[in-house]
Amino acid sequence: MSELKLMKGNEALAEAAIRAGADAYFGYPITPQSEVIEYLMAEKPFDRTGMVVLQAESEIAAINMVYGAAGAGKKVMTSSSSPGISLKQEGISYIAGAELPCVYANVVRGGPGLGTIQPSQADYFQSTKGGGHGDYRQIVLAPASVQEMADFVKDGFELAFKYRIPVLILSDGVIGQMMEKVDLFDPIPRMTDAEIKEKYPWATTGKKSGTARRIITSLDLDSHKMEEHNIKLQAKYKTIAQHETRYELIDCDDAEYIFVAYGSSARIAQKAVKLARAKGIKAGLFRLITLFPFPSKQIHDMCGKGAKGFLAVEMSAGQMVEDVLLAVKGCSKVEHFGRYGGIVHTPEEVLEAMEQKIIGG
Amino acid sequence: MTEELIIAGFGGQGVLSMGKILAYSGIMQDQEVSWMPSYGPEMRGGTANVTVIVSDERISSPILTIFDSAIILNQQSLDKFESGVRPGGVLLYDPNGITRHPERKDINIFQIEAASLAAEMGSTKIFNMIVFGAYLKIKPIVKIENVIRGLKKSLPERYHKLIPLNEDAINMGIKNVKAIHELK
Numbered sequence: 287m288s289e290l291k292l293m294k295g296n297e298a299l300a301e302a303a304i305r306a307g308a309d310a311y312f313g314y315p316i317t318p319q320s321e322v323i324e325y326l327m328a329e330k331p332f333d334r335t336g337m338v339v340l341q342a343e344s345e346i347a348a349i350n351m352v353y354g355a356a357g358a359g360k361k362v363m364t365s366s367s368s369p370g371i372s373l374k375q376e377g378i379s380y381i382a383g384a385e386l387p388c389v390y391a392n393v394v395r396g397g398p399g400l401g402t403i404q405p406s407q408a409d410y411f412q413s414t415k416g417g418g419h420g421d422y423r424q425i426v427l428a429p430a431s432v433q434e435m436a437d438f439v440k441d442g443f444e445l446a447f448k449y450r451i452p453v454l455i456l457s458d459g460v461i462g463q464m465m466e467k468v469d470l471f472d473p474i475p476r477m478t479d480a481e482i483k484e485k486y487p488w489a490t491t492g493k494k495s496g497t498a499r500r501i502i503t504s505l506d507l508d509s510h511k512m513e514e515h516n517i518k519l520q521a522k523y524k525t526i527a528q529h530e531t532r533y534e535l536i537d538c539d540d541a542e543y544i545f546v547a548y549g550s551s552a553r554i555a556q557k558a559v560k561l562a563r564a565k566g567i568k569a570g571l572f573r574l575i576t577l578f579p580f581p582s583k584q585i586h587d588m589c590g591k592g593a594k595g596f597l598a599v600e601m602s603a604g605q606m607v608e609d610v611l612l613a614v615k616g617c618s619k620v621e622h623f624g625r626y627g628g629i630v631h632t633p634e635e636v637l638e639a640m641e642q643k644i645i646g647g
Numbered sequence: 648m649t650e651e652l653i654i655a656g657f658g659g660q661g662v663l664s665m666g667k668i669l670a671y672s673g674i675m676q677d678q679e680v681s682w683m684p685s686y687g688p689e690m691r692g693g694t695a696n697v698t699v700i701v702s703d704e705r706i707s708s709p710i711l712t713i714f715d716s717a718i719i720l721n722q723q724s725l726d727k728f729e730s731g732v733r734p735g736g737v738l739l740y741d742p743n744g745i746t747r748h749p750e751r752k753d754i755n756i757f758q759i760e761a762a763s764l765a766a767e768m769g770s771t772k773i774f775n776m777i778v779f780g781a782y783l784k785i786k787p788i789v790k791i792e793n794v795i796r797g798l799k800k801s802l803p804e805r806y807h808k809l810i811p812l813n814e815d816a817i818n819m820g821i822k823n824v825k826a827i828h829e830l831k
Contacts, residue, residue: 290674460709464683464709467680553707553709632708632712
């Protein structure tokens with residue numbers, strides 16, 4: 287039965303993990319996402335569904351526990367915030383290389399280094415351009431509400447298992463800490479070991495005599511085989527790009543000036559659209575929901591629909607704007623605006639940037 | 648209807664929970680709500696604030712710099728947020744501990760002596776609910792019955808016996824709010 291609650295984004299993420307039928311969560315606390323493990327420990331899903339919740343000795347241990355559990359075909363999740371996510375990158379690259387499913391969340395804070403605990407979106411490059419080593423991609427979902435913090439856990443597991451790929455829920459301190467109304471989806475039962483054995487022929491579920499060994503690895507010393515493996519991975523990423531691109535158009539029907547944003551910046555830009563419309567400026571918002579795959583074609587198509595300029599709004603010094611530039615391919619003007627280092631821009635600042643850099647620039 | 652509110656004071660005054668109760672009350676009457684706290688080291692013994700939006704429409708930015716109303720519970724917060732109240736908006740404050748009172752002439756200013764009323768009622772814990780009552784008298788955006796329903800839903804059962812005391816506190820606030828400067 288679905289249920290209406292007032293929750294923090296972090297709490298919604300945690301509750302959604304239980305409801306999505308996750309088998310395990312391994313994590314390590316860090317502000318501003320500590321409520322995830324706090325909620326799980328208080329909620330005791332080990333009593334509710336049998337889900338394991340474990341505070342690991344470090345972020346690196348947690349991601350390697352994820353690697354192990356995912357290899358056994360289990361639905362497994364971790365979460366952290368920027369410095370902790372950096373620590374997990376080796377494990378994520380291995381999971382991508384070994385083609386295993388998992389969901390993890392980054393509730394981004396300002397960096398670089400230990401940075402600050404305030405919200406930021408400066409982990410875009412890390413999230414969409416690798417993060418760890420090697421030619422790999424991961425699906426990146428960017429929730430802009432507490433509702434999406436919950437829903438994207440369910441969607442994330444579906445995508446992770448469909449493509450055997452890590453799925454990142456890229457949030458930030460605003461979405462993690464804020465409370466909103468959330469309509470929680472109906473609980474999905476955890477899969478039994480027998481179901482996992484039957485459904486996932488790749489999972490290491492215990493070798494019986496007469497059956498072939500299943501090996502989970504990201505290593506192959508034969509470079510020709512490794513190239514073949516890479517070609518297979520790239521084909522998978524292409525399929526994902528074709529089928530899983532998600533975005534939302536807000537007030538774009540007659541829009542001439544388009545804000546491009548995701549996550550909390552999209553919420554702020556949405557207010558800037560309202561302020562702009564009140565001044566007679568035909569503004570709209572292109573909200574990215576997947577950051578990989580990036581909706582390049584859909585952004586480019588806006589040029590043919592009367593867009594005169596794009597303002598990439600992100601809490602960073604300019605990262606997503608590079609993908610907007612690649613998408614627009616010179617068909618229209620593109621500029622960047624964003625506060626960073628833990629400062630959240632205001633709708634008024636965002637509108638002013640549009641007026642100065644795009645409309646008057 | 649959209650109400651954009653900031654509640655600001657010391658950590659421990661019940662600033663965040665007052666915001667949460669308002670948000671829950673909004674949900675009880677099918678409105679959209681957002682609750683965005685300041686978080687971080689400043690919350691440990693220092694100032695705390697939360698912005699709450701209650702609206703009939705989908706809420707865009709949960710981050711606010713201009714407010715329809717401000718509930719101010721210490722001097723630092725008054726200094727910081729008085730200028731952020733929209734012209735014609737509402738500033739409600741407790742004069743306890745205030746040395747520089749609000750000075751703006753283009754907003755409606757109200758006082759609630761919640762600290763002393765709470766002491767009279769024998770419980771400092773209901774301080775925030777007295778303030779909340781005063782706010783609801785000025786801005787009746789949520790019905791009291793929905794506040795009570797929200798309390799019932801958000802509080803664990805073992806605290807439900809405290810709901811009548813909270814209701815008394817709300818009524819105390821409603822009765823004792825004073826207009827200091829009202830726009831015509």
